[in-house]
Amino acid sequence: MSKFDRLGGDVTSDTCIIGGGIAGLWAAYKLVKAGQKVCVLEAARVASGVTAGSSAILTYAQDIIYTNLIKKHNVETARKYYEDSKDAIIEIKEIVEKEKFKCDFEATNFVLFSNKLKGARQLRKEEKAYRDMGYPILYADVKVELPYKVKKVLKFDDAYQFDPLKLCGELASYITKNGGQIFENTIVKNAPKDNKLIVETDKKHTVTAKNFIVATRFPFIVFPGFYFLKMYQSQNYSIAFKPKRNENICENTTFESVDEKGFEYRRVGENILCDGVRVRTGQKPYKSKYRVLEKHLHRHFGEYKEITRFCAQDCITMDHLPYAGLYSGGAENVFVISGFNKWGMTNSYITSGVVVDMVLGKLAPKAKFKDNIYTPQRNDLFAGIIETIPHIGVVVASFWNRLFRRGPVCSHMGCKLKWNKDEQTWDCPCHGSRFDAKGQIINNPAANPAEVIK
Ligand SMILES: Cc1cc2nc3c(=O)[nH]c(=O)nc-3n(C[C@H](O)[C@H](O)[C@H](O)COP(=O)(O)OP(=O)(O)OC[C@H]3O[C@@H](n4cnc5c(N)ncnc54)[C@H](O)[C@@H]3O)c2cc1C
Ligand code: FES
Structure with missing residues (x-):
């Protein structure tokens, strides 16, 4: 991926995007496409945040999301989220093909499974949630190749996966080739005021813009917004490995357990990426998280060869919906996209579309929940009490x-x-x-x- 300079002078643009992960880059790409002049300010390197540690699976079958959305909201909201996610997958595929983005984009089956009674019960409820929305699941309880017995399976044949770093590299290059600016190693510490943002790098510089979009994963401005009350972050620990046994389990299929201590398997070239041990950041329910993964892999894949290991985290909202809209009720031209609940490959695309529509005047920034289910001004604390x-x-x-x-x-x-x-x-x-x-x-x-x- 190209490297970009640190902000070294005053800059003027139509829209300034703070944060250069996949969310900020989709927003910048869409605005550049609409003819806007944009600048992206990234604290470290583009896509070096959570995006770099993502499994990057594109699916609307996000664990037991529809059971949760129906419980927290209602069937209409769940249906809208399903349709938005489905549309996002189709649109991302079209963009990748049309722009000829090289990012190892490939189709995969996606399997949700459980080998516990509780998880099986949850999957049965999720199956019902799909029926209630009017989209019954075609492949339930089919045979799957996993190295242990499972109690319940839901299979989807319309998922995709890709390399998130390569896609972000392509987006960044599109943005800069079409007049956008990207600055790396440029951390923003202040809120924008009266169309101006003061950024201190080697010295103080001013970014002037009509609109600002905060795409920093966890919104960094404390007041107003109160995101510190509404979100926390949760980690996953992952090991990429070359197995000795069961090396074919992920051929054309990605597996995700819905169990609390379950695992996910996804093929990356000739290796498998196994991710598990999901835990709220800063909590210690396990002695060593990697030890849990190692034991699991030895048991089911033999003497595997480890390629790499890493930990990544994402923001979790209380009512299972992401945020897209005005940063706070009083903000005129500062927008936020966040709260992806570990499903940011579709959610970054959807939420960037919402705020871009607001910036371009196609959607009212103060749109109510019925017109924008992602509005940060919704009553989510109560829904997720x-x-x-x-x-x-x-x-x-x-x-x-x-x-x-x-x-x-x-x-x-x-x-x-x-x-x-x-x-x-x-x-x-x-x-x-x-x-x-x-x-x-x-x-x-x-x-x-x-x-x-x-
Ligand atoms: C282990 C794991 C697996 C996942 N797998 C999937 C999956 O299979 N499918 C899926 O849909 N989603 C998945 N996700 C979720 C997805 O990866 C994330 O939701 C998404 O990458 C978040 O993108 P982002 O741009 O919001 O965040 P980031 O990639 O973290 O980008 C935010 C950027 O903002 C910058 N920044 C922060 N503060 C400032 C500041 N003050 N000034 C300037 N810049 C700043 C950071 O440096 C960073 O680069 C997974 C998440 C995890 C943790
Ligand atoms: S106090 Fe908020 S992240 Fe530490």
Whole structure:
């Protein structure tokens, strides 16, 4: 992927996008296509955030999403999310083909499965949710090739997967070839005010724009917006490996367990990527997360050869819908896209489309829930009250620990950091900021280093 310069002067554009992950790049691509002048400000390198650690599967069958959406909202909202996700997949495929983007884009079957009674029950409910929406599942309980017995299977034959770094490289190159600007190593710490954003790199520079889109995964502006009350981050641990046994399990099929401690398998060239151990950032339900993965792989794939291992995280909303719209009710020209619930390959495309329509005047920025189910001004705290209460509990407990047990403190809002032995990082349980052993930022929303050693 091309490297881009750090912001080194004052810049004027129609729209300024903060964050150069897949969400920011889709927004920039669509605006450039519509004839706008855009600039993208990226704190590190383009697509070096969560996007780099994504399995990048394009599917509308996102775990038990429709059961959850019907429970939190209603059938119409679930149907709208399904249709948006389906349209996004078709449109992304068309763009990749039309623009000749080289990103290893390929069709795959997608299987949701469970080998636990609870998971099987959840999948039966999910099957019903599809029927209630009017889209019955064609392939339930078909035979699948997994190295262990499963209790319930839902199979979908219209999913795709691709290399997210290659797609982002293609988008970045399209944006810059068509008049857009991208600046890397340019972290934004302030909110825009009166069409101006002050950004400090080597010295202070001004970015002037009619509109701003915050696409930083976790929105970095604390007030207004209150995203710190509405979202947290959750991690997955992954190992890519070459198996000794069962090497054919992922031929043309990607598997995802809906069980709490389940695993996902996806083919990458001649290797398999196994991802599992999903845990809220900064919590410690397992002793060593990689050890859990290693044991699982040894048991089912023999003496495998490890290619790489990594941990990645994404934002989780309380009512299972992402956010797209005005950053806060009072903001006139600052928009946000976030809250992808680990399904950002479709959700980044959908939400970028919503805010681009607002920027271009095709959709009212203050559109109500019935016209924009992704509006950040919806009543999501109430819809997700069962999830909101424990989240607030974690935040309060972390502040309490900070007051009474000394240790490194997060530079975002001051929660007490926890040491992650597996990754050798300081992780924040409140909203998922991560810092290396010296306190340098790995993951936002923190925009400043943390003081970890005196
Ligand atoms: C393990 C894992 C597997 C996944 N697999 C799938 C999948 O199969 N299918 C699917 O649909 N989704 C999947 N997802 C979800 C998907 O990868 C994410 O939702 C998506 O990549 C998020 O994109 P983003 O652009 O919002 O975030 P990021 O890629 O993190 O981009 C945000 C960017 O903003 C920059 N930034 C942050 N703060 C600032 C600031 N203050 N100033 C300037 N820049 C800033 C960051 O440096 C970063 O580059 C997965 C997620 C995980 C964790
Ligand atoms: S991420 Fe918000 S306090 Fe640490």
